[in-house]
Amino acid sequence: MEKTIIINIGNTIIHIEESAYELLKVYLNEVKQHFINHADDLEIVTDIENRIAELLTEQLEAQKKQVVDVNDVNLVIAQMGRVQDFDGVEENEEEPVLNTNYQFQADKKLYRDMDERVIAGVCAGIAHYINTEAKWIRLAALLSVFLGGAGFLVYAILWIIMPKAKSRIERMEMKGEPANLQGFQKNLDEELLAVKQGLAIAGKHTGSIFGQIGIFIGEFFEWLGRFISGTGKVVFKVIAGLIVLFGVLFMLSLIVGFAAFQGFWDSSVYEYFPFSIIDEGNRGVILFSAFIVFFIPVLALVLFSIRFAFNKQAINKTLSFPLLIIWLAGVATAGYHAAKISSEFKQHAELTQSNDLKSYKTYIIDIDRSKYFSKEDSLKYNINPDNRRQIVTDDFDNGPFVAPYNIRINVEKSENTASRLIQKYESQGKTFQRALQNAQNIDYNYHLKDSTILFNPRFQLRKGTIWRNQEVWLNLEVPVGTRLIFKEDAYRYINNWGTWDCSDKEGDENGYSTWIMTEEGLKCIAQLKEEALNKKKLQLELRELELSKKMRTTDSTFQDSVLSRMKEVKEELGIKPEENTDNQ
Amino acid sequence: MIAENTQIQMRKGILEYCVLSIISRGEIYASDIIAELRSAKLLVVEGTLYPLLTRLKNNGLLSYNWVESTSGPPRKYYTLTEVGKDILSQLDQTWQELAYAVGVSQEGAKS
Numbered sequence: 001m002e003k004t005i006i007i008n009i010g011n012t013i014i015h016i017e018e019s020a021y022e023l024l025k026v027y028l029n030e031v032k033q034h035f036i037n038h039a040d041d042l043e044i045v046t047d048i049e050n051r052i053a054e055l056l057t058e059q060l061e062a063q064k065k066q067v068v069d070v071n072d073v074n075l076v077i078a079q080m081g082r083v084q085d086f087d088g089v090e091e092n093e094e095e096p097v098l099n100t101n102y103q104f105q106a107d108k109k110l111y112r113d114m115d116e117r118v119i120a121g122v123c124a125g126i127a128h129y130i131n132t133e134a135k136w137i138r139l140a141a142l143l144s145v146f147l148g149g150a151g152f153l154v155y156a157i158l159w160i161i162m163p164k165a166k167s168r169i170e171r172m173e174m175k176g177e178p179a180n181l182q183g184f185q186k187n188l189d190e191e192l193l194a195v196k197q198g199l200a201i202a203g204k205h206t207g208s209i210f211g212q213i214g215i216f217i218g219e220f221f222e223w224l225g226r227f228i229s230g231t232g233k234v235v236f237k238v239i240a241g242l243i244v245l246f247g248v249l250f251m252l253s254l255i256v257g258f259a260a261f262q263g264f265w266d267s268s269v270y271e272y273f274p275f276s277i278i279d280e281g282n283r284g285v286i287l288f289s290a291f292i293v294f295f296i297p298v299l300a301l302v303l304f305s306i307r308f309a310f311n312k313q314a315i316n317k318t319l320s321f322p323l324l325i326i327w328l329a330g331v332a333t334a335g336y337h338a339a340k341i342s343s344e345f346k347q348h349a350e351l352t353q354s355n356d357l358k359s360y361k362t363y364i365i366d367i368d369r370s371k372y373f374s375k376e377d378s379l380k381y382n383i384n385p386d387n388r389r390q391i392v393t394d395d396f397d398n399g400p401f402v403a404p405y406n407i408r409i410n411v412e413k414s415e416n417t418a419s420r421l422i423q424k425y426e427s428q429g430k431t432f433q434r435a436l437q438n439a440q441n442i443d444y445n446y447h448l449k450d451s452t453i454l455f456n457p458r459f460q461l462r463k464g465t466i467w468r469n470q471e472v473w474l475n476l477e478v479p480v481g482t483r484l485i486f487k488e489d490a491y492r493y494i495n496n497w498g499t500w501d502c503s504d505k506e507g508d509e510n511g512y513s514t515w516i517m518t519e520e521g522l523k524c525i526a527q528l529k530e531e532a533l534n535k536k537k538l539q540l541e542l543r544e545l546e547l548s549k550k551m552r553t554t555d556s557t558f559q560d561s562v563l564s565r566m567k568e569v570k571e572e573l574g575i576k577p578e579e580n581t582d583n584q
Numbered sequence: 585m586i587a588e589n590t591q592i593q594m595r596k597g598i599l600e601y602c603v604l605s606i607i608s609r610g611e612i613y614a615s616d617i618i619a620e621l622r623s624a625k626l627l628v629v630e631g632t633l634y635p636l637l638t639r640l641k642n643n644g645l646l647s648y649n650w651v652e653s654t655s656g657p658p659r660k661y662y663t664l665t666e667v668g669k670d671i672l673s674q675l676d677q678t679w680q681e682l683a684y685a686v687g688v689s690q691e692g693a694k695s
Contacts, residue, residue: 010657040638047634054656061655081629
């Protein structure tokens with residue numbers, strides 16, 4: 001296989017192979033150069049070109065082929081005659097051969113030598129240009145790299161700006177060989193010889209260790225290129241295959257999920273958080289648009305991967321446009337509903353309900369860990385209230401009601417001597433009215449039994465109400481001096497106290513912690529006890545220090561240490577340093 | 585080398601005369617002239633002929649007609665002009681004299 005070129009010679013269009021074209025070009029250039037000093041050079045050259053066109057056309061017809069090759073051009077040249085054979089027939093004022101040689105010798109051009117390259121043939125090209133051996137240039141380049149790395153940059157720039165010597169003429173221009181037919185033939189013969197010798201080409205260009213390394217590096221890069229284009233392609237195809245596999249699985253799960261959410265299996269999923277914000281009427285539309293929004297890009301990715309991995313068009317191109325339209329429609333619908341839903345969180349409303357509590361010295365606060373069962377639930381789960389051995393518990397850590405449904409308890413100091421429990425229901429809504437309505441639809445219960453307050457850990461929404469960030473706050477106000485006992489994990493719902501600070505060892509073992517309302521707020525009794533103990537200790541130490549201060553009044557170092565310790569203790573006790581300490 | 589030089593000079597001298605003689609037989613195409621010359625073992629390459637023909641034409645000895653060709657570009661068919669014919673007859677005369685001169689110098693004068 002060879003590249004063909006279309007040429008116009010003598011007003012005739014001829015297809016010619018690239019190598020043959022180069023040969024012909026060189027020949028015609030020579031002819032032109034030969035007749036350049038002739039009075040009628042244009043006419044002569046035109047005549048010759050016309051004749052060449054005629055000869056080539058005849059040869060193509062005779063051989064019944066379409067493209068001129070090197071042999072055809074060689075035949076034409078043989079018939080027309082070499083420039084050297086022209087001599088002696090027409091007298092020329094100047095020696096023509098010398099003339100042509102001179103004209104072309106000057107044309108030495110800077111190319112990258114791909115035949116003798118180590119990396120990109122830059123050094124070899126420069127060597128040709130300035131007529132030295134490539135190894136010296138390479139040595140200089142190598143040294144410049146060691147001298148600070150500028151060589152890298154220069155090499156890279158030269159690599160970019162110097163063209164490759166691709167064609168034979170370019171290679172000849174690079175080496176400064178006369179680009180006439182003789183030089184051309186010489187170059188061609190050299191190349192043929194090199195090809196025939198096969199591996200001998202390596203020996204021809206090298207002979208030195210440097211060249212050997214160059215050939216190794218060249219081959220290494222060639223191998224690397226082949227590896228990337230070969231194995232790399234395989235890797236990409238494997239990746240594309242995996243994308244197809246996982247994409248198909250994802251699409252299947254989307255379909256299954258879509259079907260599930262449409263209510264084929266279980267409608268209770270709508271009580272979970274992200275789905276609980278969707279109101280029932282629009283559920284189908286929103287789900288469908290969300291399905292489209294996710295499904296179509298995955299489908300597109302899978303189709304693209306199929307095309308890449310198996311070189312097959314998996315889908316008609318006309319189908320991709322409607323798919324895009326459907327996807328955009330899905331995005332628009334989903335976006336519209338998302339905006340609509342988010343607008344329903346715009347207004348805030350809260351509903352407060354205050355209950356006075358009977359006064360007790362101590363309140364026990366507990367969380368109702370049993371699930372509330374309606375009659376239907378009891379029937380559903382086959383719970384018989386007479387069967388005492390059956391215990392139903394609900395692990396509400398893993399239960400279906402996550403964070404949004406949990407209640408929050410605040411314990412605060414009462415302004416008067418009465419205790420009360422304030423229930424605050426909050427909600428968002430599109431309008432204040434709607435928000436209030438949403439808050440009203442909160443269903444929450446707690447139980448009072450003597451001094452025990454039994455809180456339900458979570459609230460529920462009445463049927464038909466959708467989640468609009470409803471919250472239940474329970475503010476328990478107790479007067480100063482009231483004790484509070486938090487049973488087990490009730491502290492988890494207490495919002496205003498870090499209960500981890502209370503190291504009530506006794507209480508921990510029994511599953512409760514005792515607290516007391518003080519002027520400063522709620523305090524852990526165990527912690528108060530510890531603080532009091534600490535205070536007593538410090539006061540004792542202070543007294544001792546004051547006593548020891550009166551002894552050994554002459555020992556100044558002892559006095560200093562006692563004074564500084566007293567200052568520390570006083571600071572910890574909160575006693576202001578006395579005015580007269582400076583005088584002493 | 586000296587022999588070669590002389591040979592070239594001799595060929596050169598008669599080439600123009602031969603070409604004119606061939607054309608004088610009738611309208612003819614350049615490559616046909618070559619064929620004739622080749623059969624006469626006088627000339628090898630076509631490239632030599634074109635400058636010669638151009639010079640003869642420019643000196644008014646030849647004229648040409650464009651003739652359409654089935655293969656390739658139109659061809660130039662050369663004919664002798666009146667001047668050409670005149671000159672050819674002069675050259676004929678000269679050739680006779682030269683042939684005589686050569687003959688005599690080789691075999692001696694027949695008195």
